[in-house]
Each structure stands twice: as C-alpha cells, then as structure tokens.
Amino acid sequence: MNKKQLVVKLSGALNLSKADAERTFDTITNTILDALKGDDSVKIAGFGTYKVAKRKARVGRNPRTGEQIQIAASQKVKFLPAKALKEVFNR
Amino acid sequence: MNKKQLVVKLSGALNLSKADAERTFDTITNTILDALKGDDSVKIAGFGTYKVAKRKARVGRNPRTGEQIQIAASQKVKFLPAKALKEVFNR
DNA sequence: GTTTCTATATGCAAAAAATGCATACCCAAT
DNA sequence: ATTGGGTATGCATTTTTTGCATATAGAAAC
Incomplete structure (x- = not known):
C-alpha cells in the first residue's frame, strides 16, 4: 500500500x-x-517509538569490489514497535 | 515526547x-x-516504509543464568526511513 | 490514584543491516 | 501520460542489532 x-x-x-x-x-x-x-524520541503508546539513533563512523566494504571504505558517522530514525504491535503479528 | x-x-x-x-x-x-x-508493507513517500519482517527461529540465552533457550520464529514491524528522512538528520 | 506499559541492564549467539552500484520497477508529480 | 526520482534487489563481509528472563523504576494511560 x-x-x-x-x-x-x-x-x-x-x-x-x-x-x-x-x-x-x-x-x-x-x-x-x-x-x-x-x-530525540517520540513515543506513541500502543504503536511504537521513533528514535534517532547515532551511528559511529566505521570501516565498511564495497560488496562488489571487496574494497575497504571509510563510512562516516550518521544518524537514522529507528522505529521500535510497541508490545501491542508485536502481539498483533505473533499469534 | x-x-x-x-x-x-x-x-x-x-x-x-x-x-x-x-x-x-x-x-x-x-x-x-x-x-x-x-x-505487508505501507509505503509513505518522504517519510518511510512500514514492513512486516519475518524473523527466523534461533538460539537465545537467558542473560541471568546463561542458559540456552530456543527462540521461536516471529514477525515484527520494521520501519525503513525514506531517503528524505535520512537527509534531515545527516547534514 | 491505580494500573499498565516501557526502558534499562545483564551475556551471548545468531540474524540482520550496511556498504557501492547497476538495473528494473514502481510511484509521484507535472 | 510521461518522466524523473526513489526504491527493491543481489552481491560479500563486517558491524550492529536482536532477543532471551526478570526486576525495578519511571512514565503514561485510564
């Protein structure tokens, strides 16, 4: 959808x-x-929590070439489903 | 919030x-x-995509006792931030 | 005010994410 | 209707996340 x-x-x-x-x-x-x-977080009862997660810089790898790559630190929005939300999909 | x-x-x-x-x-x-x-997915342009992700069964561990535990397969709702959303937090 | 929900913290194994990039595809907006 | 742009996919390997039990504290819902 x-x-x-x-x-x-x-x-x-x-x-x-x-x-x-x-x-x-x-x-x-x-x-x-x-x-x-x-x-840095928005908590919605019965649905879930949006959080901004900080990722540290690290060494990655280009899967095509195998070449090592420096990856900059970044931030991403994470969603953590609430308990009620998990239960809907697990029974 | x-x-x-x-x-x-x-x-x-x-x-x-x-x-x-x-x-x-x-x-x-x-x-x-x-x-x-x-x-099984809801795509919201400029915001992100909600998906139902299937997780395989696997071996876990009771952190209190160290005892191994079989964890059943389950489903969980994942949120994948859209590109625009990532950019907001990375500049 | 009471009760339910959520975060936290713990150790550890296995699953999943992330990375670049090309292609195909689907959606959104013109 | 066309087109431009975002998104899914596959790939290999390493990093990150997950989720287990459980109690407690704090917050939120009713």
Missing part, C-alpha cells in the same frame, strides 16, 4: 476530502519529524 | 480539539496497522 491508497482510506475513515486527508496526514508526519529533530 | 504531547501539537496544527486530534491520530495508526495485517 502506498501513500495515495492510504490517503483514500483515511479520507473515508475521517470523513474528509482526499486533499484534506492528505494535508492532515502530512501535518502529522511533519510534526513527528519536527519532534524528532528537537527532542 | 509522548503521545499526549504530540496530540496537543496536532490539535494546534490541525485546528482541532484535543479529543478530535487524538481520534484522528488513532484512526491513522489503526489504518496503517490494518494495512500491515492484510498487505
């Missing part, structure tokens, strides 16, 4: 036009992003 | 009551969850 299809579903569930549903959805993702930029 | 604080922000950004903002937010997470149950 892609964003467009999701927006259609939301449009129905929220009783909004597609344009409004999309705006609403974008507002939410942007709000989460902003929160992640300032704070 | 927790869910309550997020809802307050959304309430302002979406010009909704807190109760409505929370309902809207819950509707969205539930819609994503439902989609994940049926389909």
Whole structure:
C-alpha cells in the first residue's frame, strides 16, 4: 500500500476530502519529524517509538569490489514497535 | 515526547480539539496497522516504509543464568526511513 | 490514584543491516 | 501520460542489532 491508497482510506475513515486527508496526514508526519529533530524520541503508546539513533563512523566494504571504505558517522530514525504491535503479528 | 504531547501539537496544527486530534491520530495508526495485517508493507513517500519482517527461529540465552533457550520464529514491524528522512538528520 | 506499559541492564549467539552500484520497477508529480 | 526520482534487489563481509528472563523504576494511560 502506498501513500495515495492510504490517503483514500483515511479520507473515508475521517470523513474528509482526499486533499484534506492528505494535508492532515502530512501535518502529522511533519510534526513527528519536527519532534524528532528537537527532542530525540517520540513515543506513541500502543504503536511504537521513533528514535534517532547515532551511528559511529566505521570501516565498511564495497560488496562488489571487496574494497575497504571509510563510512562516516550518521544518524537514522529507528522505529521500535510497541508490545501491542508485536502481539498483533505473533499469534 | 509522548503521545499526549504530540496530540496537543496536532490539535494546534490541525485546528482541532484535543479529543478530535487524538481520534484522528488513532484512526491513522489503526489504518496503517490494518494495512500491515492484510498487505505487508505501507509505503509513505518522504517519510518511510512500514514492513512486516519475518524473523527466523534461533538460539537465545537467558542473560541471568546463561542458559540456552530456543527462540521461536516471529514477525515484527520494521520501519525503513525514506531517503528524505535520512537527509534531515545527516547534514 | 491505580494500573499498565516501557526502558534499562545483564551475556551471548545468531540474524540482520550496511556498504557501492547497476538495473528494473514502481510511484509521484507535472 | 510521461518522466524523473526513489526504491527493491543481489552481491560479500563486517558491524550492529536482536532477543532471551526478570526486576525495578519511571512514565503514561485510564
């Protein structure tokens, strides 16, 4: 499922036009992003937690050539599913 | 930031009551969850992709006793940040 | 205010991620 | 409808993550 299809579903569930549903959805993702930029985690009960994880610089390898490569430190957003979320998929 | 604080922000950004903002937010997470149950991935452009990942069974260990334990296969929801999302945090 | 949920911390083995890059593909926006 | 761009895939190897049991503390939900 892609964003467009999701927006259609939301449009129905929220009783909004597609344009409004999309705006609403974008507002939410942007709000989460902003929160992640300032704070460093966003915890959503019953769903999961978004965290910014710092990765140290390290030595990698180009799998094609085998050549060693220096990899810069970076940050990435991690999502940790909540307990309830795991249970949905494991029974 | 927790869910309550997020809802307050959304309430302002979406010009909704807190109760409505929370309902809207819950509707969205539930819609994503439902989609994940049926389909197995939800792709949100500019944000990321939620996927159900299968984990193989394997041998674990009780960290308290050191005793070996068989861990059953399971499924978990993975979030893969989109390129745009990575860039936000790496510059 | 009570109760449920989550983070943490522990050691360790196995699974998974990450890396560059080409290609194919699918989606998004014009 | 077309096109540009992001994304999946495969590859080899090393680093990182995961997840086990369990108690506790702190936070959040109701």
